[in-house]
Every structure is written in structure tokens, then in C-alpha cells.
Amino acid sequence: MPFGEQPAYLRVADDLRRKILDGTLPPHTRLPSQARIRTEYGVSDTVALEARKVLMAEGFVEGRSGSGTYVRERPEPRRIVRTGYRPGAGQSTPFRQEQGDEGFKGTWESTSVQDSATARIAERLGIRPGDRVMRTRYLFRSEGEPMMISVSWEPMAVTGRTPVLLPEEGPVGGQGVVERMAALDLVVDNVSEDIGARPGLAEETSVLGGVPGHVVIEIQRTYYASGQPVETADIVIPADRYRVAYRMPVK
Structure with a gap:
């Protein structure tokens, strides 16, 4: 194949994608069948199938059991604003602080369990694999819609046998890492x-809504106190519905 020339399945996928984006194939419309793609574009069944797979992997279409393949509705991505810690925010939760809007209707649910640090988490926390950590899993919602998952780990060498052992309980429960x-x-x-960015895992997309393999944004965050890691977290956000916007002060 000459340099720069696309394979046939990508040319077919490009044309179908264009029709989706310009509204020729609007949301909830059934994608042309494999036989129709083969006839209209003069390609083989294999090429037609691969073109459909590309559009599905890109999130433009979805399969419906026993019905066929349909164009997905693609809402305008909403912004998740990350501003970092802002002192003097009163009783505002860290989740609301990060959105920079006191009218933000965000809620979350969480579960915490003691666990052993994997090699990956141990490296991020500066501890040994197998050391005890408190693992907390969060599901954050905006106006009832799941918007991101966060799993955090805190070394129990720091928080064990203290009032802040459980991130969402105790005298400063729910106030965030800085206050705790x-x-x-x-x-x-x-x-x-x-x-x-990476393909979403089946467990993640089943919670956030979407199809396994669709792209998610992953943020690996670590808090430090005088160089000592005190908390690390993996934050997962569906890339087709949200954009991450940073607002950082200039000092």
C-alpha cells in the first residue's frame, strides 16, 4: 500500500463517521447493515465488519442485542473543574471546592476497607508492598448522573489508630485530605x-455508563506532607461526557 493511503476499512469508517457528525445519520438511527455497506462501498464483508468495529471502538455506534447497530447520542461534554485546595472555604466539601461553584449539586457515596498495598501503590506511597493501607472507593455524581470514580489509598502507618483512620467518618470525616x-x-x-487516557474496564463503564473499551481519563493524584506521601488516588472519568479543566493560581 502506498505511503499515506488508508486501508479500505478506514475509508469506509471515515465516510460513515462524517455522516454521523453532519447529521445524515442522526442519533438512534440504525447503522447500514454489513450487506448494505458491502454493496454501497464495493468492499468485502471483512472490510464492512472492520469499519463497523472502528466506529464502535470510537464510541460513535453501539450494538443492541437482537436489534442491530445504532448511532449513539453524543452529548456535549461537560467540564470537571480542578482548582486544587482553597483554604478558608468553610464547610464546603473538597468535591464542591474543586468545581468552583457553591451551587454545584454534587453527591458521592463511599466504602472503606483495610487492604495490603500492591507494588504499584506501595511505590506511590513510599511504603513496602504488603504494608497495610486504607482503601476507599468513591462514586461521585452530578445531578444524579455518575461522573467519576475515585479509589484512594492511605498508609495506615500514618492514619492507623487515629481519629482520621476512616476518611468519611470521625471528627473531620468528609473534609478532605488536607484537613484530616x-x-x-x-x-x-x-x-x-x-x-x-486508556480504555475503560468493564467494571468502570458499568458504573459510569458506557461500553467497555471506550476511552476514560485517568488521573493519578498523590498528596504530600513535607515530601511524605500521605494519600494517593486513581480518578476515572468518562472521556466522551466530560472534559477536565484546570484553574491554577499564579504565585
């Missing part, structure tokens, strides 16, 4: 976030 660590006389002074 302050109760232990630890000053959180730095946070790092590594951002990437």
Missing part, C-alpha cells in the same frame, strides 16, 4: 497529578 492530615499535625504542602 492537619488533625495529625501533618501539613499537606504539595500535590501531584499525572493524567492519561
